[in-house]
Amino acid sequence: MKALNRIVIMKNNIHQYILRVVLAVVLITGITKSGIAQEAGYFNHSYLQPILINPAATGFQGDHQIMAGYKHMWSDFPDAPRTFTALYNGSFAESIGLGFQLVSDRVGVGQLTHGQINYAYRFKMDNVVLSLGLSTGLETYKITDTQNDPLVDPTDILLNEAIDGYLLFDGSVGVYGEANEKLFFGVSFPNLVKNRLTEISGDINLPEFDEFNYAFLLGYRFDIANYDFTIEPSIIVKDLRYSPFLIDANLKFSFIDEQLVGGVGYTIGDNSRASLLLGTRINQLRIYYSYDVSLGEFQQYNNGSHEITLVYRIPKKAPAAVE
Numbered sequence: 001m002k003a004l005n006r007i008v009i010m011k012n013n014i015h016q017y018i019l020r021v022v023l024a025v026v027l028i029t030g031i032t033k034s035g036i037a038q039e040a041g042y043f044n045h046s047y048l049q050p051i052l053i054n055p056a057a058t059g060f061q062g063d064h065q066i067m068a069g070y071k072h073m074w075s076d077f078p079d080a081p082r083t084f085t086a087l088y089n090g091s092f093a094e095s096i097g098l099g100f101q102l103v104s105d106r107v108g109v110g111q112l113t114h115g116q117i118n119y120a121y122r123f124k125m126d127n128v129v130l131s132l133g134l135s136t137g138l139e140t141y142k143i144t145d146t147q148n149d150p151l152v153d154p155t156d157i158l159l160n161e162a163i164d165g166y167l168l169f170d171g172s173v174g175v176y177g178e179a180n181e182k183l184f185f186g187v188s189f190p191n192l193v194k195n196r197l198t199e200i201s202g203d204i205n206l207p208e209f210d211e212f213n214y215a216f217l218l219g220y221r222f223d224i225a226n227y228d229f230t231i232e233p234s235i236i237v238k239d240l241r242y243s244p245f246l247i248d249a250n251l252k253f254s255f256i257d258e259q260l261v262g263g264v265g266y267t268i269g270d271n272s273r274a275s276l277l278l279g280t281r282i283n284q285l286r287i288y289y290s291y292d293v294s295l296g297e298f299q300q301y302n303n304g305s306h307e308i309t310l311v312y313r314i315p316k317k318a319p320a321a322v323e
Contacts, residue, residue, distance in 0.1 A: 047252075052069070052087075053217075053236075055099075055173070055174050056174035056175050056188065058089045059091035060097060066087075069310070071305065071308075075306060079108035087099065097119070099117070100117050111143070111144050115137055131175070135172045136169075173188070175187055182220055190213060216238075244269050246269035246270075259281050272295045275290050275292030287308070290308075292304060
């Protein structure tokens, strides 16, 4: 009987050790990669809504926009990433853009919460409109749903700090512009400034956030006026911290002033994938949905990824007529 008890105790200790190692790995990757949702342009719809990756696009359209986005990666895969964002941006005083964004990202027991404020200033040069923007924000990373686990050691310093969460400061800058309302382009430097605001008492040394990263967008709108049809090819080149170098090539089709939207996309890189886009416009509300599949072996373990974006545009008020 004593031997059986020793075996049970030993088995529990092994489980506890394994769980601690797993949680430590989650903590390390969560902290060092907590910015990936932002840095890597986690939302594939950033070519539809450049503000998702470039603060200079804030208020660029001259109206006010309320946006909500949701992405479920690798559906049917246990504890797969799920990300939600809510965002507002608008134009003020003809040339100023202001906005704020909230992001919630859940992967396994890891929970990332990010909030930021955007500021942009745009000016016109002949047929070119150019905007300079920056954002500042705070984000926290913590692990959840482990407090009542009998295999968790309540005296573990690293685990308790992970449950309490860690606070990071984040800053980004960018440039966005359009020429003749046809050519659109932008370059952003996500997470250019990023520092921990809390220290770690455990024996894990986290890397410094001093790596350079960028995202570049280029696209063009071809209008076929006789058929009320627009073709919009675009490309996004991303070389971001803790993310492989990626190139997103997208082709968007719009009919009848975006009452019907379609598109295809292809990503080149370590995380290569193919995607299909569908969308529509109902008055001031725009709805976009995309489905993408990985082109690697991992696809056999999941049913692809789903992303949906809702954008409600509030038109800018026309100036009052002067009698």
